[in-house]
Amino acid sequence: MKPKTRDNLIYLAVGLGIAALITADAFYAVSRDREIWMPSIFAMRAVGYTAVLGPYVARETLKAKAKLAETIVCVVLGCMLQVGIAFAFRQTFSGRSTMRLYLLFVLGAFLIVRLMVLAVTYLGSKSHGA
Numbered sequence: 001m002k003p004k005t006r007d008n009l010i011y012l013a014v015g016l017g018i019a020a021l022i023t024a025d026a027f028y029a030v031s032r033d034r035e036i037w038m039p040s041i042f043a044m045r046a047v048g049y050t051a052v053l054g055p056y057v058a059r060e061t062l063k064a065k066a067k068l069a070e071t072i073v074c075v076v077l078g079c080m081l082q083v084g085i086a087f088a089f090r091q092t093f094s095g096r097s098t099m100r101l102y103l104l105f106v107l108g109a110f111l112i113v114r115l116m117v118l119a120v121t122y123l124g125s126k127s128h129g130a
Helices: 005-031 039-061 068-088 090-094 098-130
Strands: none
Touching: 005 090, 039 068, 039 098, 068 090, 068 098, 090 098
């Protein structure tokens, strides 16, 4: 199976799983006369932007010849930094979708990716020199 086909099947399975959970929650809420649960705008944006950042960090660290363990650590640290940025600029993430929000994400993502690539390059050069 081609990697692109495999990735598309994974995306489809995750999307169908999320749709099934939302549908189950809607049926449960309607049958119990309750409101459907929805996360806050801040939570949706923080999770969404963090999920978008992960593949970029992984791709760029792998291009920098990082090992799999180093890539996973960089993705986790990059996501933690992104969540930290989201909490630091909570009002921007909770407010309306503005250019400030998108600029903050693009600038933050660029800096996080560069920082992770720099860390992999620095640590890689230290391990080869020892």
